[in-house]
Amino acid sequence: MRGRTDLAVEMKEDIKGDEPITGVHLMTKNHGDTDVKETRIIVENEEGALKLGKPVGTYITLESEHFREQDEGIHAPMMEVLCKEIRQLIGNKKKIMVAGLGNREVTPDALGPFVIDNLYVTRHLLKEGIIRESVELSAIAPGVMAQTGMESLTVLKALVDSIKPELLIVIDALAARESDRLNKTIQIADTGITPGSGVGNHRNAINKESIGVPVIAIGVPTVIAVPTIVNDAMDVMVNALGKQATKNVLKKFNDEERYQLACEMVTPYLENMFVTPKDIDEAVKRISYTISEAINKAVLA
Amino acid sequence: MRGRTDLAVEMKEDIKGDEPITGVHLMTKNHGDTDVKETRIIVENEEGALKLGKPVGTYITLESEHFREQDEGIHAPMMEVLCKEIRQLIGNKKKIMVAGLGNREVTPDALGPFVIDNLYVTRHLLKEGIIRESVELSAIAPGVMAQTGMESLTVLKALVDSIKPELLIVIDALAARESDRLNKTIQIADTGITPGSGVGNHRNAINKESIGVPVIAIGVPTVIAVPTIVNDAMDVMVNALGKQATKNVLKKFNDEERYQLACEMVTPYLENMFVTPKDIDEAVKRISYTISEAINKAVLA
Amino acid sequence: MRGRTDLAVEMKEDIKGDEPITGVHLMTKNHGDTDVKETRIIVENEEGALKLGKPVGTYITLESEHFREQDEGIHAPMMEVLCKEIRQLIGNKKKIMVAGLGNREVTPDALGPFVIDNLYVTRHLLKEGIIRESVELSAIAPGVMAQTGMESLTVLKALVDSIKPELLIVIDALAARESDRLNKTIQIADTGITPGSGVGNHRNAINKESIGVPVIAIGVPTVIAVPTIVNDAMDVMVNALGKQATKNVLKKFNDEERYQLACEMVTPYLENMFVTPKDIDEAVKRISYTISEAINKAVLA
């Protein structure tokens, strides 16, 4: 591991670069004449899961150079591709709940709640007979534990047990390893999500096992964990120092040991800090809008 | 009824002014040398409930002339009195959930969510062993049906069933009949609440019967229903017109009929509009802060 | 006057209904196969200005039945028409400042600040040489007097004197007389604006005379003044009372006197309250987005 990441595509790169792994399939394609590039990683079995460090399932990564730009017109192709993927995962399910995880008050973590703000929920309109034929959509932004005293999993489990949707879609901000992937990438996983996993907190996965219905996770990397940066800096440093002796020392560490070293270097920052771009407000606003539009279109049309 | 209101103290005035009603007790007192005036209405039995139009229980109204002023120092006595009342209602219960009802995006309705923003929740700290001796406080802002597709009652019932608090405190913005009471009054009721009741929507009471645990409701009037204003205007108008003939006509209507008339007059505005002061942003910010401080102090100290 | 309004189209209706007024031209047209209806009122001279109660200039009103609906796809035609009108008013000016008037914390008044949030400003990019060919766009949300202690006019005059744009576009929430026009209508005036004029505060017009450069005002009615509602209710009431005597009394009042009467009826609410729809959060979010898109497209493309 070269630095903590929530992206299956980065975990794959970490292990073997472009080489194949038993039990893990990787496919890439471009979407028509758009600049949206899709990487599909399928973890076939427990052997693959163990190697990749991600549960058995499918991880779709959509990436677009233009997705970071300010012009919203450019986001249309990404929205269309995302919509198509969501539609396929929904299939013919008729009752869906969307959960926007994260803290509305911390900009890079506000992605989930902002998506909820722009959804066209229909559950109450169906119940009241105002509309008749539609997928039943409900939505919740459960807040974070420091605000509610409750795990997101606890809140969502209670609501799913009561509302009984056939599918839960969770939206969350992720941590990436490469700064180049921030705000440019959307990951869709049919395996659910572990909130906060990108920043060092592995409890309480939200998945079919814990929730009782299938869980699709849509995530966007908006932060980088602090040790990642130091880890990245190490190679540069060693080269800059230019001493063969030092290089040899670093070579004795394996990846896990090097990451451990990076963690130790940044002990005071490690647990409680994150790195994020200065224009994160614009990015989160635009991307959350793209995701809510994709869900609205996938569900209603 | 002279106009819809959520305040027991106004419903009492509507019926008999200062005269006693069988089954309804009314007591007033001043709090020490503060300007906080308390009115306590006890609905003793079903006869009283029927007459007042409010369920059997206790309704405490705290009122302070200075509560509307900008200087937060002035809010301290109100906070102290409110804290004392809450503490009494909590008794020796050790697991409490607070729910902030309403829409964070509509200023006069944001009171409940803003209270949640300033609470010191402890449930997760107790679970994790970070603190040991404390009331277990959890909190939720469930949003409104147009955002979630779910009734507040549905969300809260699911959470209470899962978290199992001994007491639910719900915070909500209310409708008053008298503009003079807006942002100056806090009502505490041990009977729970009917969300939106002040503005024409009587379903889904949140109370011990529906939730399964005792429910304390803390409400502050921040809006006036449109028909109320027209109703108020009628007397003035008739006097202004000065015609005995008109006065006589109006006298033929009883209170219920007059209110019905007022409703008809404002049909296009009735269901979907509200009246609120222009400085509602400052008022809601200050009052929500006072309430959250009172709960924090009542629960933690 | 049948109730205070900021809309030229309502002031016209108040005076003569559909009859012509000397010095005031009114033209209507539909925009292609969209449902956007345009009313253009041209106040030719001082005589017309005196009669209409609006300064000499052009007032364009765009109205769309669908503009109130939640589906943002439906807003595209309105955006396109608005963009075309703005482009025409801009002409070949190359330095433009946009000011979003109003209070971000009070939902129906947040329209102006929300428009600013979504503009693509370019002034700094041109200054820094990051882009070369573009209209120079700057933007400001000056806040309201209760927040800043300064009139919007004072803030904008200082900035225009310093930045020297060729044109100032001000965005503001307006008051309408007809509830049916709320959140469905956009008014574009080449005469500037008087902030708060719809709710009883006539100082400090922001126009070419006070600012020093041409001022285009884009406004959307989001509130109704309280007396308007009572005024509307009077007819209904009198008919409901059905007494010829009362009708005759009311007939003795002219429009101005009747409005005065309505104001007196609602004295306690008059100065400091407003009426607004319950779903005002959704409306303001959608409409501000449409306006910012129209400006972005008009300026940049």
Add this chain to the structure above:
Amino acid sequence: MRGRTDLAVEMKEDIKGDEPITGVHLMTKNHGDTDVKETRIIVENEEGALKLGKPVGTYITLESEHFREQDEGIHAPMMEVLCKEIRQLIGNKKKIMVAGLGNREVTPDALGPFVIDNLYVTRHLLKEGIIRESVELSAIAPGVMAQTGMESLTVLKALVDSIKPELLIVIDALAARESDRLNKTIQIADTGITPGSGVGNHRNAINKESIGVPVIAIGVPTVIAVPTIVNDAMDVMVNALGKQATKNVLKKFNDEERYQLACEMVTPYLENMFVTPKDIDEAVKRISYTISEAINKAVLA
């Protein structure tokens, strides 16, 4: 320099640790029986300014262990001390403007705008004769260049020229070098401020020279620049590697060269990212409240 910082107290530590510098005086004291520790750095002359890297003037740093805690009661002593310092700097000036720099939408940068939200401005009340005897307080949150296309300096200069206050107080979020100082420290400088200086942007100082009236800057470190973290990590790393050869190489670099090296290591993150604590939302809310209370009390009482 061991990493960019906006805090005079850290710049002093960087150069000489506790040793004296010619032209720079350093005094520390404790405030009564509170835990508020004050460090006062006086830069006497140009020689001191050159050495410290900060303009001639006085830099007061207030630090409190408890300032980071959630209980707002604990913030009272800090508020009192800050109030006293501000009062002294204000002296007998009667017209004051406060500017809250930064981006309201990016949590650690929202400190300035949040302070403005809680100020009791008086300028309009004095102008309108509603109050008579008071300091004239005006306030503005000028936004950031990406939102307005204008430098903060440009906006403030225009407003000061128009409103003519005798003193400008600017509030801004700062960058610290030590993570331990984040959200625990308040710096008050009578030399004004260079917005964004903590994160690599040195243009456009807001000070008496550029603005025309004295400028007091109140700043709180809420972020750490990315190179700082790598820089800190280097010592740890070298020690961890334990090779004398490497240590010797590093020793050849002076502080400036080492910082340059750290910058190179984090090139992709450098210009556009920052590091901040996860609970930054709570910290910024509490601290901005403390500052606005201190200003309100200093100005009004």
